[in-house]
Amino acid sequence: GAGVSQTPSNKVTEKGKYVELRCDPISGHTALYWYRQSLGQGPEFLIYFQGTGAADDSGLPNDRFFAVRPEGSVSTLKIQRTERGDSAVYLCASSPRADLNTGELFFGEGSRLTVL
């Protein structure tokens, strides 16, 4: 399909391990967002990219979290030394442009991360 694709859909890991979550946005969308949704809560902003650069990374909780988008399309969210509190659904969204006046966010189905 032509929607936002996220892999893996489910990831179970052990505390202290390294994890990568991938997002493939809708073709041609220049803006890409990462959100985190914990159980019973709304999505929490992590970072967004305009093209290849991180335009706003103010939501990343600490330096264990990092995201890249080297070619302005696919993005990878990287989590080092995972902790049990990192367990959540990580959502990716893309938009034709980072302009919420006219654009809307198109979300993927998310990657559910469980840290044991």
Next chain:
Amino acid sequence: AQSVAQPEDQVNVAEGNPLTVKCTYSVSGNPYLFWYVQYPNRGLQFLLKYITGDNLVKGSYGFEAEFNKSQTSFHLKKPSALVSDSALYFCAVRGGEGGGYNKLIFGAGTRLAVHP
């Protein structure tokens, strides 16, 4: 700081009855308000948005929302609920000054249950 509040964790309504899902907002400047829906095992889907203009905004699947500046509210409504409307609904506001204009801040969500 921009924020939204959804005072109800869950709303129950009988099929065919009107439904309302409440949202109040707190912003500096003009509010840009959004509603998204999340069906089980699906990504968040855009329903509607208020940027400016008519206070009654019509969106997807027969939903509408009324912007009320004096009450700082943006309640989601539908004249006749369907069982298939059962889902998790999120109100969101555009971020504010300091680089926040191009991201959404979500409420905690309201679970809508429509009973046959």
